[in-house]
Amino acid sequence: MKYLLLLLSAIHFLNLMGQPNCNTFEGDCKKACEIATKPAGGQGSRSSQIKFDRALELCPDGLAYAYMQKAVPYLKRGDFITWKQLIDRAVAIDPLGQLGYRGWCRFQFLRDYQAAIDDLQQLEKLMPGNIGYSQNGDYHLKTAMALCYKQLGILDSAILILENHTSAKSYEPWAYEFLHLGVIYLEANKVDQAILALKKQLDANDYLAETYYYLALAYQQKQSDLLYKENMLRAKDFYNDGKMLFDVYTTMVDAIDLTQIESHTNSWTN
Amino acid sequence: MRKFLLLMLPSLFVACSISEQGKQVQESQEVANEYPARVGDLSFDADLDDPNFEVCNNHVFQYYYGGKGLQYKGEKAAIIQHFESLMQGGAIASLVGFVTVRFVVNCKGKTGRFRVQQMDKDYNEASLDSSLVSTIVEKVKALDDWEVKKVRDQSIDYYQYLTFKISNQNILEIMP
Numbered sequence: 001m002k003y004l005l006l007l008l009s010a011i012h013f014l015n016l017m018g019q020p021n022c023n024t025f026e027g028d029c030k031k032a033c034e035i036a037t038k039p040a041g042g043q044g045s046r047s048s049q050i051k052f053d054r055a056l057e058l059c060p061d062g063l064a065y066a067y068m069q070k071a072v073p074y075l076k077r078g079d080f081i082t083w084k085q086l087i088d089r090a091v092a093i094d095p096l097g098q099l100g101y102r103g104w105c106r107f108q109f110l111r112d113y114q115a116a117i118d119d120l121q122q123l124e125k126l127m128p129g130n131i132g133y134s135q136n137g138d139y140h141l142k143t144a145m146a147l148c149y150k151q152l153g154i155l156d157s158a159i160l161i162l163e164n165h166t167s168a169k170s171y172e173p174w175a176y177e178f179l180h181l182g183v184i185y186l187e188a189n190k191v192d193q194a195i196l197a198l199k200k201q202l203d204a205n206d207y208l209a210e211t212y213y214y215l216a217l218a219y220q221q222k223q224s225d226l227l228y229k230e231n232m233l234r235a236k237d238f239y240n241d242g243k244m245l246f247d248v249y250t251t252m253v254d255a256i257d258l259t260q261i262e263s264h265t266n267s268w269t270n
Numbered sequence: 271m272r273k274f275l276l277l278m279l280p281s282l283f284v285a286c287s288i289s290e291q292g293k294q295v296q297e298s299q300e301v302a303n304e305y306p307a308r309v310g311d312l313s314f315d316a317d318l319d320d321p322n323f324e325v326c327n328n329h330v331f332q333y334y335y336g337g338k339g340l341q342y343k344g345e346k347a348a349i350i351q352h353f354e355s356l357m358q359g360g361a362i363a364s365l366v367g368f369v370t371v372r373f374v375v376n377c378k379g380k381t382g383r384f385r386v387q388q389m390d391k392d393y394n395e396a397s398l399d400s401s402l403v404s405t406i407v408e409k410v411k412a413l414d415d416w417e418v419k420k421v422r423d424q425s426i427d428y429y430q431y432l433t434f435k436i437s438n439q440n441i442l443e444i445m446p
Contacts, residue, residue: 044309077310077332078370078431084393110368111435111443112391248339250446257345 020065032059036066044073064094068101075105076249099123100141104134108250113148120145130170136247140165140174147180147253155188173204176245183214183254186221194218209238210245213256216264229268236261310429312374312383323374323382325427330374331419333430333446340430340446341417349432349444352413356405356441364437365391367398369406371432375416377425384411399438406434406441 022033036055041047052070055063071086087105091098103119106112120141123131131141139147142165149158162181165171182197198215201208216231235256238244245255306313311330333340342349350357370387386407390396410432418425433445 042308046305046307049305049309073309076334077429078372078433079310079387080368080370080433081387081389081393081395109445110433111445112365246339248334248337251340251346257347259344259347 020063025059025062029059029062032056032063032066036063036069044077049073062093064090064098067093068098075109080110095122096126099126100132101135104139104141104144107144107148108134108136108247111151113151117145117148120148133174138175138247140177143174143177143180146184150180150184150187151253155184158184159188175205176201176208178204179208179211179214179245180254182211182218186214186218191218191221195222207238207243208245209235209243209261210254210256211235212238213261214254232261232264236265310372312372312385312429314383318385319383323380324376325374326377326425327427329427331421331426331428333428335426335428336419336421338419341419342413343415343417346444348415349413353406353409353434353441353444356402356409358440365435365442366437367391367396368393369398369403369434369436371407371410371434373410373430374427375419375430376427377418379414379416379418381411381413381416381430398436402436402439406436 019037020033022030022037025033032055035058036052038051040051049070052066055066056070059066067086067090071083071090074080074083074086083105087098087102091102099119100123103116103123106119107116120131123141133140134144142161146158146161146165149155149161159181162177162184166177166181178197178201182194182201185191185194185197195215195218198211198218201211202215212231212235216228216235219225219227219231236258239256239258239261245252310332340346344351367388367390370389371384372387373381373384375381384407386403388396388398388403390398416430419428420426431446435442435445
């Protein structure tokens with residue numbers, strides 16, 4: 001039953017984010033939808049942008065998908081003014097389907113934490129229960145919201161959201177929840193809880209240098225020298241094997257780089 | 271007269287149809303002219319750009335092509351260190367806007383065609399602190415350890431951008 005609910009939830013979410021079913025539109029908006037969903041050159045190409053314009057001429061107030069898709073290349077290529085103008089139109093037409101996406105993008109691309117929280121909270125009011133996942137599929141949006149609070153330094157709220165999220169009956173482990181929860185505990189000086197959370201991350205997914213790096217920092221705080229060094233060295237091995245937090249568009253929150261690890265390991269040899 | 275009109279009708283219809291097609295083609299060309307070949311393309315501008323900066327290939331890729339994302343020697347940490355003097359203090363709550371600098375990294379790792387976008391915290395076009403903005407732009411131009419990206423063993427040119435979250439005096443965060 002639990003898995004059925006999760007499946008239904010995922011289908012519901014994919015319906016919100018994926019290509020629209022044009023049969024749900026009528027008249028000009030149906031034609032517009034058919035135009036918008038037809039392939040026409042690569043993303044951001046002139047022909048693709050013109051295709052969305054044609055669709056939006058036919059259905060200017062009913063096809064959020066076309067605004068959202070037209071906006072994507074501006075987002076990825078750093079023209080955030082144009083992106084925002086277009087995505088706002090999409091949100092105005094379809095808040096349920098677009099608020100989570102806009103909130104996620106504000107977090108991922110602009111680190112605009114408060115604006116992202118506002119969008120996600122507005123979505124929660126419209127859609128109590130599962131508010132869905134990030135566009136890249138890596139995060140539940142509740143985790144994204146917790147990360148926004150973390151980055152704003154409001155650690156209590158970040159912890160509360162993640163603890164509630166990961167202890168809910170409907171919770172299904174996603175990729176990085178316990179890593180981030182561990183880091184937040186660490187920042188809140190709750191070292192023992194940090195170690196427990198990071199170990200949970202290892203049980204769930206043992207493929208990130210970051211988990212070992214933060215575990216090492218926790219053991220350093222506990223003055224467990226052996227475990228500190230052991231975990232830091234493992235972080236280095238994982239990093240050198242390419243096992244780390246990575247996103248092709250942006251640097252992820254809590255991602256580390258080699259210099260951070262080497263600032264520890266190099267100090268041992270000096 | 272009636273016969274004449276009947277004979278003329280198909281011609282009038284064809285004429286109108288051709289005129290309509292012509293109008294559509296004209297409109298299509300007008301719309302087409304609003305867009306570059308690809309969103310975000312930066313053409314050479316003699317008033318702005320260094321004439322000695324050259325791209326090596328006809329096509330300039332995006333930074334995310336090839337799946338490796340931002341590629342700078344020393345990674346993001348090296349970029350942050352480069353801007354460290356501008357990142358002292360400033361709470362996140364004091365966000366006033368964003369400065370984005372877009373540019374091309376050519377097949378030799380050299381940069382050029384810099385373009386700047388400034389927006390306020392509501393993402394509207396804005397003029398932010400001019401002294402801070404010009405310092406940021408000069409420091410972006412001074413970043414000289416960009417990795418050469420390769421596609422099928424061939425060095426490519428690519429578009430890169432850096433966005434700076436700023437307060438009145440400082441950089442708060444650097445993206446992507």
